[in-house]
Amino acid sequence: MAASSAPAAPAAQAVALRSGRRWRLPFSPWHLVLIPATIVLIFPFAWLLITSVETPAEALHFPPILIPHQLDFGNYPQALQAAPFGRFFLNSAVVAVVTVLCNLLFCAMAGYAFARYRFLGSGLLFALIMTTLMVPFQVTMIPQYLITKWLGIHVVGAFGLNHIGALIVPNAATAFGIFFLRQFFRTLPIEYEEAARVDGASRLKVLWRIVLPLSAPALSTLAALTFIDSWNNFLWPLIAINQTSEMTVPLGLANFQGAHSTQWTLLMAGNVMSLIPMIIIFFAAQRYFIRSVAATGLAGT
Amino acid sequence: MRPREQAAAWAFLTPGVVIILLFGVAPVVWSAVLSLQRNNLFSPNTPFVGLANYRQMIHDPVIAQAIGHTLVYTALFVPGTMIVGLFLAVAMNRKIRFISVYRTAAYATMAISTISEALVFIWLFDPSYGIVNYLFHVAGIPQQQFLSSPSEALYVIVIMTIWGWTGFAVVVYLAALQGIPQVLTEAAAIDGASRWTVFRRITLPLLSPASLFLMVWLTINALQLFDEVYFSTAGGPLNSTTVLVYYLYEQAFGGANFNFGYASAIAYFLFLIIMVVTVIQFRVGRRLVHYRS
Numbered sequence: 381m382a383a384s385s386a387p388a389a390p391a392a393q394a395v396a397l398r399s400g401r402r403w404r405l406p407f408s409p410w411h412l413v414l415i416p417a418t419i420v421l422i423f424p425f426a427w428l429l430i431t432s433v434e435t436p437a438e439a440l441h442f443p444p445i446l447i448p449h450q451l452d453f454g455n456y457p458q459a460l461q462a463a464p465f466g467r468f469f470l471n472s473a474v475v476a477v478v479t480v481l482c483n484l485l486f487c488a489m490a491g492y493a494f495a496r497y498r499f500l501g502s503g504l505l506f507a508l509i510m511t512t513l514m515v516p517f518q519v520t521m522i523p524q525y526l527i528t529k530w531l532g533i534h535v536v537g538a539f540g541l542n543h544i545g546a547l548i549v550p551n552a553a554t555a556f557g558i559f560f561l562r563q564f565f566r567t568l569p570i571e572y573e574e575a576a577r578v579d580g581a582s583r584l585k586v587l588w589r590i591v592l593p594l595s596a597p598a599l600s601t602l603a604a605l606t607f608i609d610s611w612n613n614f615l616w617p618l619i620a621i622n623q624t625s626e627m628t629v630p631l632g633l634a635n636f637q638g639a640h641s642t643q644w645t646l647l648m649a650g651n652v653m654s655l656i657p658m659i660i661i662f663f664a665a666q667r668y669f670i671r672s673v674a675a676t677g678l679a680g681t
Numbered sequence: 682m683r684p685r686e687q688a689a690a691w692a693f694l695t696p697g698v699v700i701i702l703l704f705g706v707a708p709v710v711w712s713a714v715l716s717l718q719r720n721n722l723f724s725p726n727t728p729f730v731g732l733a734n735y736r737q738m739i740h741d742p743v744i745a746q747a748i749g750h751t752l753v754y755t756a757l758f759v760p761g762t763m764i765v766g767l768f769l770a771v772a773m774n775r776k777i778r779f780i781s782v783y784r785t786a787a788y789a790t791m792a793i794s795t796i797s798e799a800l801v802f803i804w805l806f807d808p809s810y811g812i813v814n815y816l817f818h819v820a821g822i823p824q825q826q827f828l829s830s831p832s833e834a835l836y837v838i839v840i841m842t843i844w845g846w847t848g849f850a851v852v853v854y855l856a857a858l859q860g861i862p863q864v865l866t867e868a869a870a871i872d873g874a875s876r877w878t879v880f881r882r883i884t885l886p887l888l889s890p891a892s893l894f895l896m897v898w899l900t901i902n903a904l905q906l907f908d909e910v911y912f913s914t915a916g917g918p919l920n921s922t923t924v925l926v927y928y929l930y931e932q933a934f935g936g937a938n939f940n941f942g943y944a945s946a947i948a949y950f951l952f953l954i955i956m957v958v959t960v961i962q963f964r965v966g967r968r969l970v971h972y973r974s
Contacts, residue, residue, distance in 0.1 A: 523708030677853030
């Protein structure tokens with residue numbers, strides 16, 4: 381994200397000129413707004429971290445202890461013993477990564493077909509897919525549960541209820557992804573593709589060698605958005621998964637809280653462990669995440 | 682198109698289209714059928730009962746409450762998030778020291794899942810040991826029950842979700858602010874407009890497309906509020922935080938209800954509300970939004 385310049389600065393000068401030379405702070409007055417705002421934004425994270433290294437007695441102390449006398453990391457192994465956070469993390473990672481890869485592949489293929497082929501019923505099929513964009517998940521949730529149950533019993537066990545496969549298959553392609561990539565592919569100059577076709581390249585090769593490399597920004601945006609959605613999804617895993625070993629991070633954390641509802645130090649240690657992977661991923665790829673979210677906002681405008 | 686090309690097109694389409702037909706299109710039809718049936722998982726037959734499920738909603742007092750809570754929540758959460766996001770984005774849209782620290786603090790709220798967020802806020806707002814009540818104590822305000830109080834729980838959920846969405850709103854508004862050409866604000870300032878006038882007359886109108894997007898997007902999400910309610914209050918105390926999606930979930934999967942017929946009717950009702958609200962927002966928005974070029 382490009383650093384912004386200060387649009388208000390000339391206005392400030394104008395004001396200063398009008399009212400004569402005024403006394404000025406040695407720093408931008410905006411700090412006076414931004415520092416308290418940042419404290420409020422950060423405080424929940426900080427308090428979470430502090431509680432996680434306190435003893436239960438310190439956590440329940442009145443007045444609250446802002447700086448623990450000694451760091452007690454014992455809550456972490458204890459939380460790990462109470463619930464398999466490593467397993468939750470692994471499940472979430474597998475679900476998110478496979479969902480992203482499936483989306484990139486399937487949405488790119490379908491988006492390309494809709495962008496470049498004109499065949500009987502293509503317009504109708506595209507319109508049908510687009511209508512699902514408006515439907516809230518709650519409308520499809522119950523049939524999706526029944527279909528997933530049926531898939532697990534009659535088709536592939538690993539895609540059924542109580543398997544992480546059930547969290548991947550229904551989201552392996554999305555109407556949004558197809559729409560998004562189709563729109564992007566249509567902005568690409570068709571001459572490259574035609575030239576490659578004349579040289580005898582297959583459609584698949586054209587997609588793989590020419591279209592996809594040119595679409596890196598769109599693909600990374602779709603990947604980032606799909607990843608966030610998959611990682612934070614709660615309602616569908618809640619319905620589809622009962623077995624602890626197949627739970628993702630949010631579901632595992634909710635389950636853990638149910639079992640240890642007032643052991644705050646333990647809960648916060650568990651919460652920190654569930655947060656850290658996403659925080660690391662988020663800041664490692666911050667540029668992509670921010671750009672993707674900004675892009676959806678600007679696309680909507 | 683040649684048959685070979687036809688075949689190639691369908692080969693490209695098949696995986697994605699099959700998934701969307703199976704999990705996107707078919708369920709829309711299926712749940713419409715379910716909403717016309719008396720259907721719970723344990724009854725062997727599922728007779729069609731016409732609009733009985735929809736009629737049941739009219740006489741269900743909890744539905745009326747759930748609609749009320751959903752609308753109150755939405756009416757507070759959406760403007761709240763937009764105002765916080767706009768204020769912070771304007772404050773952060775300048776080159777000053779530590780600006781990346783400030784921005785990062787806002788972005789960080791995007792990395793936290795709804796469940797992690799709710800867990801932290803349950804602790805912050807714990808009636809006996811929470812730090813918020815301690816701050817109230819210091820400020821001389823009487824101790825509150827927060828999530829355990831029927832009159833306060835929904836507002837605590839408003840606060841926690843505004844916090845959770847701050848990063849998103851800031852990113853959208855910052856991107857829009859950076860798209861505003863500086864010449865416009867500079868020209869106005871040279872013409873003698875005060876900073877507030879420049880903001881009201883130039884910046885705010887140029888941000889209106891972003892505001893419309895945020896309003897629609899946040900509203901759709903607010904009407905579907907579930908995670909925080911499920912996790913922090915389970916609809917209580919005394920149904921005071923039962924919102925539509927939570928009630929729907931309870932009917933379908935909570936306890937041993939598996940009341941799929943009734944839950945599907947509620948889902949379609951929710952769908953209707955979302956469509957109506959979104960259409961109204963776009964209609965009104967189109968009149969108020971200034972698109973450049």
